[in-house]
Each structure stands twice: as structure tokens, then as C-alpha cells.
Amino acid sequence: MAASIIDVARAVGVSPSTVSRALRGRDGVSDELRVRIIAVAADLGYTASRNASSLASGRTCSIGVLAPYVGRWFFGTVVDAAERVFSAAGYDLLLYNLGSVDSRKRFFAELPVRKRVDAILSLLIPTGDEAERLRSLGIPLAITVGGPRPGFTTVGIDDRAGAELATRHLVNLGHRRIGRIGTRPSAPLYWTTPDLRRRGYLDVLVDAGIPHDPDLEADGEYTVEGGERAMTRLLTAVRPPTAVFAESDEMAMGALRALRAHRLRVPEDIAIVGFDDHELADVVGLTTVAQPVAEHGTQAASLLLRLLRDDTDVPDHVELPTHLIVRNSTAPHRGSLHGDIE
Amino acid sequence: MAASIIDVARAVGVSPSTVSRALRGRDGVSDELRVRIIAVAADLGYTASRNASSLASGRTCSIGVLAPYVGRWFFGTVVDAAERVFSAAGYDLLLYNLGSVDSRKRFFAELPVRKRVDAILSLLIPTGDEAERLRSLGIPLAITVGGPRPGFTTVGIDDRAGAELATRHLVNLGHRRIGRIGTRPSAPLYWTTPDLRRRGYLDVLVDAGIPHDPDLEADGEYTVEGGERAMTRLLTAVRPPTAVFAESDEMAMGALRALRAHRLRVPEDIAIVGFDDHELADVVGLTTVAQPVAEHGTQAASLLLRLLRDDTDVPDHVELPTHLIVRNSTAPHRGSLHGDIE
DNA sequence: CGCACTTGCGCAAGCGTTTGCGTTCGGTTG
DNA sequence: CAACCGAACGCAAACGCTTGCGCAAGTGCG
Numbered sequence: 187m188a189a190s191i192i193d194v195a196r197a198v199g200v201s202p203s204t205v206s207r208a209l210r211g212r213d214g215v216s217d218e219l220r221v222r223i224i225a226v227a228a229d230l231g232y233t234a235s236r237n238a239s240s241l242a243s244g245r246t247c248s249i250g251v252l253a254p255y256v257g258r259w260f261f262g263t264v265v266d267a268a269e270r271v272f273s274a275a276g277y278d279l280l281l282y283n284l285g286s287v288d289s290r291k292r293f294f295a296e297l298p299v300r301k302r303v304d305a306i307l308s309l310l311i312p313t314g315d316e317a318e319r320l321r322s323l324g325i326p327l328a329i330t331v332g333g334p335r336p337g338f339t340t341v342g343i344d345d346r347a348g349a350e351l352a353t354r355h356l357v358n359l360g361h362r363r364i365g366r367i368g369t370r371p372s373a374p375l376y377w378t379t380p381d382l383r384r385r386g387y388l389d390v391l392v393d394a395g396i397p398h399d400p401d402l403e404a405d406g407e408y409t410v411e412g413g414e415r416a417m418t419r420l421l422t423a424v425r426p427p428t429a430v431f432a433e434s435d436e437m438a439m440g441a442l443r444a445l446r447a448h449r450l451r452v453p454e455d456i457a458i459v460g461f462d463d464h465e466l467a468d469v470v471g472l473t474t475v476a477q478p479v480a481e482h483g484t485q486a487a488s489l490l491l492r493l494l495r496d497d498t499d500v501p502d503h504v505e506l507p508t509h510l511i512v513r514n515s516t517a518p519h520r521g522s523l524h525g526d527i528e
Numbered sequence: 529m530a531a532s533i534i535d536v537a538r539a540v541g542v543s544p545s546t547v548s549r550a551l552r553g554r555d556g557v558s559d560e561l562r563v564r565i566i567a568v569a570a571d572l573g574y575t576a577s578r579n580a581s582s583l584a585s586g587r588t589c590s591i592g593v594l595a596p597y598v599g600r601w602f603f604g605t606v607v608d609a610a611e612r613v614f615s616a617a618g619y620d621l622l623l624y625n626l627g628s629v630d631s632r633k634r635f636f637a638e639l640p641v642r643k644r645v646d647a648i649l650s651l652l653i654p655t656g657d658e659a660e661r662l663r664s665l666g667i668p669l670a671i672t673v674g675g676p677r678p679g680f681t682t683v684g685i686d687d688r689a690g691a692e693l694a695t696r697h698l699v700n701l702g703h704r705r706i707g708r709i710g711t712r713p714s715a716p717l718y719w720t721t722p723d724l725r726r727r728g729y730l731d732v733l734v735d736a737g738i739p740h741d742p743d744l745e746a747d748g749e750y751t752v753e754g755g756e757r758a759m760t761r762l763l764t765a766v767r768p769p770t771a772v773f774a775e776s777d778e779m780a781m782g783a784l785r786a787l788r789a790h791r792l793r794v795p796e797d798i799a800i801v802g803f804d805d806h807e808l809a810d811v812v813g814l815t816t817v818a819q820p821v822a823e824h825g826t827q828a829a830s831l832l833l834r835l836l837r838d839d840t841d842v843p844d845h846v847e848l849p850t851h852l853i854v855r856n857s858t859a860p861h862r863g864s865l866h867g868d869i870e
Numbered sequence: 871c872g873c874a875c876t877t878g879c880g881c882a883a884g885c886g887t888t889t890g891c892g893t894t895c896g897g898t899t900g
Numbered sequence: 901c902a903a904c905c906g907a908a909c910g911c912a913a914a915c916g917c918t919t920g921c922g923c924a925a926g927t928g929c930g
Binding site for chain 2: 238251262269281302
């Protein structure tokens with residue numbers, strides 16, 4: 187059986203309380219005794235039981251992370267980055283995969299994190315009710331997607347401006363029939379900020395005096411398959427687009443696949459611009475709006491730690507930069523005379 | 529403050545022990561009382577504190593997952609799949625990202641999972657010492673990569689056979705100068721089975737009567753960048769390969785990038801075959817050896833659950849199938865007359 | 871030299887559950 | 901009808917730690 191704090195205490199000849207204080211750096215222990223205790227503890231291979239210690243202290247030294255789907259590059263990257271920060275600070279990471287409607291419902295109904303975590307990092311946007319449930323826990327909360335939100339610390343990007351970047355790029359290339367594939371808040375589990383990327387897209391169209399054509403918009407899941415299906419739908423329009431803004435790189439890659447299936451060339455026949463700067467966007471030559479994905483995790487995690495330390499002046503929103511990366515999936519519109527004048 | 533079991537007990541007018549038994553489905557409680565207790569508990573929004581309950585019962589209802597890098601597609605997918613199984617069974621998932629030498633060392637030195645998890649799922653191959661430490665925990669252990677291993681339940685593929693599949697494909701296409709990019713056990717943190725994929729590659733070469741040329745092998749990290757660097761190195765050889773077997777799709781994609789940088793066409797100038805069937809392998813048209821990645825997680829998680837249930841006849845190794853998927857990154861060797869005769 | 875502090879440590883009461891055992895009580899048995 | 905038994909429930913002791921408080925010895929000061 188693993189050694190307990192009592193074993194250590196007995197071995198040193200002191201009380202358990204002294205061992206506890208010594209090991210956790212609290213004062214009230216002489217230096218000489220402390221080193222002896224530490225040595226004995228190491229010798230016995232003693233590690234404090236987190237359960238017992240959190241029961242007693244009320245602190246759990248773990249953070250709950252809510253993700254819709256760790257398998258997806260974006261979330262995996264964020265979780266990875268956050269974990270580094272947390273583990274460096276001595277916190278463990280409890281991962282909850284809330285991708286399905288079921289698991290998500292169950293989670294918010296039972297709230298298994300209650301009394302189990304010191305803070306929560308959500309990579310999904312809670313609904314109003316869900317947010318209320320989370321707030322009821324009375325612990326620091328952070329969200330890495332979507333805009334500022336009362337009761338939550340948020341880190342994110344300016345989705346609208348990012349989408350404008352992408353769309354304007356296409357406009358500048360001479361495109362007029364610009365499609366959009368993305369997600370609308372219709373789905374029960376959509377996770378991006380309601381419509382913000384779409385708004386950016388629409389803004390630029392208006393700005394450029396391009397009439398809006400609903401046939402040029404297609405929604406689906408934020409996945410390769412979702413993008414593929416959405417793109418396929420766009421292609422069946424009476425007048426298909428000459429360029430498409432995909433709200434995520436994974437959707438953009440799905441679009442690429444659909445285009446290949448239809449024997450259309452990119453960017454000659456159709457230009458594509460994505461969003462995120464996926465690890466492999468470079469490999470497939472995808473023009474995209476880059477955002478510092480890992481930074482989402484790093485920042486959010488750091489903010490939570492500061493909150494846990496009762497730091498003052500912890501900002502409640504951090505905005506990360508975006509910028510356009512032009513690769514080979516976009517080119518001037520054929521039949522258009524002006525190039526990209528950006 | 530959240531309701532405790534005592535609050536529930538008082539509200540119903542029974543003892544805490546009865547509440548505990550009622551809520552956890554133990555018998556010794558009349559049906560009528562049980563429903564009343566359940567109702568009151570729900571009403572009060574009571575959730576048992578996992579900490580207290582695991583302290584008392586010795587069961588933690590959580591599983592530790594060791595991953596080298598959740599951000600990588602392979603691991604993210606496995607973790608995701610495993611999480612679904614665990615959470616469905618009421619287990620929480622404690623994620624430990626052991627990608628860096630530091631974090632890995634610290635983890636095995638302190639073993640923070642001690643008394644914190646009921647079982648461990650490792651996505652990395654522990655060294656001898658590390659394995660020893662894990663075994664000392666006295667809990668069920670599973671590994672999703674690498675072959676059978678005493679003291680561990682393993683699920684994996686036949687790496688050697690998979691590599692043979694890939695290499696033979698290239699041989700059959702008429703290639704004779706076949707390169708390999710992958711990882712050798714030289715690195716302190718390599719995670720694939722020592723050399724098995726390489727062995728498969730070598731086997732086929734011997735079989736085909738192709739002399740081995742060390743200049744055609746390049747090792748690096750299992751990442752896009754690693755693959756890119758390795759490929760670049762191969763290209764600087766006196767006589768570069770006409771085909772390359774990459775030990776992972778991510779490396780293969782890196783190779784693709786390197787080739788594009790060198791203005792070489794795939795598959796005309798160089799054929800590439802990868803390993804894993806990455807989500808995006810399809811998008812880039814990569815020929816690859818497919819393995820059911822999510823299945824690694826699902827299977828391993830299920831096996832652990834069975835072990836925790838004290839099931840009998842739990843196999844200690846499950847082998848998953850692999851198969852070759854031919855796409856556009858491979859083609860017959862130019863100047864070679866015979867096509868793929870597979 | 872007496873006083874008030876400080877320092878270093880032990881005591882013991884939790885923290886919120888689970889669980890072995892004991893008790894009560896209505897209902898079989900022989 | 902006594903003896904017995906199982907069902908239903910309460911008691912209290914863990915589980916392994918933290919921490920407020922108390923106490924003794926040592927320190928500085930006037």
C-alpha cells in the first residue's frame with residue numbers, strides 16, 4: 187500500500203500536521219526539520235492523496251475543460267496548450283468531451299465537476315441555461331471562443347473582422363459571386379459566435395455594392411464532411427460562386443475535396459479562403475485567415491490561474507489578432523481585370 | 529453552498545447512510561423510501577462529492593490518460609474516442625500531456641495519479657522504468673500503441689505488416705529506389721514501436737532483392753515539420769529516391785510540402801505513401817496504410833472498463849486491421865514498364 | 871528579571887462520503 | 901407461541917489530509 191502522511195510522520199517522529207506543513211511549504215516548520223521530512227517523504231515515495239487533500243482544503247488542484255470534440259485540430263491544439271500551462275502550475279486537467287447532445291445534456295444536468303474542479307475552461311459556447319448552471323458553481327470560468335460574456339473570462343478573436351479580411355480579399359481579387367459556407371446558430375450545438383463571421387461576410391458585400399444572394403450561402407457542420415456537403419450544394423446553384431469563404435479551414439478542405447470531385451480547379455475555377463490557419467492549410471496551399479490557436483489555450487489558462495491566485499486586474503476579455511495568409515487557393519477572378527489591390 | 533448528503537438526509541428524515549444507499553442503487557432501502565430520497569436529492573440539486581466518495585470508497589471513478597500531444601490528430605482522435613466510452617460508463621478523464629521531456633519526467637517521478645485514478649490508458653510507450661512505476665500503482669493499465677507487453681493490456685496494429693503493405697505497393701509500382709522517413713528509437717521520447725515499421729520496410733526490400741541504401745532513410749519527428757525536414761534531407765542525396773514510405777501521414781504531408789518547395793511533382797517525380805489514413809489524407813490525395821484510429825481508443829477504453837469490472841477472459845492484446853488505400857500520391861515508376869500488379 | 875512576543879510544533883476537529891455491523895420490527899417457521 | 905429470520909434502517913468508524921488553536925520554549929526589550 188502507498189505510504190500515507192501518517193507513515194511519514196511516524197518515520198520522522200513528528201505529527202502529521204507538521205509533515206503537511208513541511209511538504210507544502212507552509213511556515214511554522216524549522217528549516218532543519220523540513221529538509222528531514224522532505225527526505226523521508228521522498229524515501230517512502232509519498233505523494234499526498236489529492237482526494238483527501240481537496241476534501242480537507244476545499245481546493246482540488248484540477249481544472250475542468252469542456253470541449254466539443256478533442257479530435258478536431260482546433261480543440262486539440264487549444265487543450266494541448268492549456269494543459270501545458272495548467273500542469274506547469276500543478277493543476278490536473280479533467281477533460282469533458284461534450285460533442286454529442288446527450289453527453290452535453292447529461293453534463294449540465296449532473297454537473298459532475300461540482301466540488302471537483304477549481305475552475306472551468308470551456309471551449310464551447312454555453313447556452314443561457316448552461317451558463318447559468320456554470321455560474322452556480324461559484325468558480326472562475328473562462329471561454330476561448332466567442333466574444334465577451336458576463337460572468338466569464340473570455341479570450342477570442344474579432345470574428346467579424348476576420349471574416350471581413352477573407353471576404354475583402356476575394357472582392358479585391360475581382361470576385362462578385364462570393365459564396366459562404368459555415369454554420370448558423372440553427373444547430374443545437376453550434377459553437378461559434380452566432381453569426382459573427384457571417385456578419386463580416388455580409389458587411390463586405392454591402393460595402394462592395396454586391397447584392398446578397400442567399401443561394402450562395404450553405405451551412406453545415408464545422409468539419410471536412412460538413413464543408414464538402416455545403417460546397418456540393420453551392421455547386422448545384424443556378425449560378426455557382428466564383429469564390430467561396432469557408433468559415434473554418436476544415437470546411438475549406440472539405441470544399442476542396444468537393445471541387446476535386448467535380449473536376450473544378452482551385453483557384454482557376456473557384457477560389458477558396460478558409461479560417462484558422464490549420465496545421466495543414468499550408469500543405470494544401472489554402473489561403474486563410476490565421477488566428478493563434480494555441481494562444482487561445484495558453485491565454486485562457488493563464489487568466490484562470492491568475493483568477494485562482496486572486497490576482498487583481500485580471501482582464502475579462504483578451505482579444506487575439508488575426509491576419510490573412512495568402513496561398514494558392516485564391517487568384518484573381520478570370521475575366522476580371524484588376525488583381526488583388528490589397 | 530452546494531447541498532451535502534446530510535442536507536438530503538435531514539430533508540427526508542433519514543440517516544446519511546440510507547441516502548447513500550438509495551442514491552447508488554444499493555439494496556437495503558425500501559422502494560418507496562428510495563423514490564422519495566431520489567426526488568428530494570434532485571430537488572436540492574445534490575451531487576455527491578467525488579472526492580469524498582472516492583476517499584471513502586477507494587474508487588475514484590476516473591481514468592488517467594497519458595498522451596504525448598493531444599494536438600496531434602492521431603492522439604486527439606484516440607482520446608476523443610476513449611472519452612466517449614469512459615464518460616458513458618460514468619468515468620471522468622484526467623488528461624496528462626506528456627509531450628516534453630520535462631513534463632514526462634515529472635509525471636513519472638511524482639506520479640500525481642496515485643490514488644487519483646482507477647486505471648490508466650497510455651498513448652505513449654513507457655520505457656522500462658516508467659512501466660515499472662506504472663505497474664507499482666497496482667491498477668489496470670492499457671497502451672494503445674506498440675505491441676503486447678507484460679503487465680499491460682494493449683491494442684494496436686501489426687506495424688511491421690502495415691509497413692510491408694506500403695513498401696510492397698511501391699515495389700509493385702516498379703520503384704527500386706525507395707526512401708523511408710520515420711522515427712528511430714534514438715530520440716528519448718519516441719513513441720512508436722521500436723523499429724517495427726522500419727523492419728517491414730527493410731523486409732520488403734530484401735524480399736524484392738533491392739539492396740539497402742542507408743542514404744535513403746531519414747529520421748525526424750512524427751510531425752509535418754519533421755517529415756518536411758526528413759524529405760528535404762533525402763532530396764539532397766546523390767541519387768534521391770523515386771518513391772518514399774513515410775511512417776505517418778503527418779510526415780508524409782510534410783514530405784509533400786518539401787517536394788512542392790523543390791518543384792517536384794507527386795506522383796510523377798516522386799511517389800509518396802503514408803501511414804494512418806489521416807482525416808485529411810483524402811483531401812491531399814495521399815496513398816496510405818489505413819488503421820482504425822478511433823478504434824484504438826474505443827477498444828482500449830472498453831478493455832479497461834472490463835478489467836475494472838473484474839471481467840474474466842479479458843484479452844491482453846487486441847490487434848486492429850490495416851489496409852492500403854491507394855490515392856493519387858503514388859504511380860508507376862517512370863521508365864518502369866510494369867504497373868502495380870497487386 | 872519579568873514581560874510580551876515570536877517560533878515551532880502537536881491536538882483535534884473537520885471535509886463529505888461509504889460501509890461493516892448492530893438494532894428494530896413485522897413476518898415466517900416448526 | 902417461542903424461536904428465528906430477513907428486510908430496512910441507523911451508528912459510527914474509517915478514508916487521508918488540512919488548519920485553527922493551544923501550548924511550550926526561546927527571544928528581545930525595558
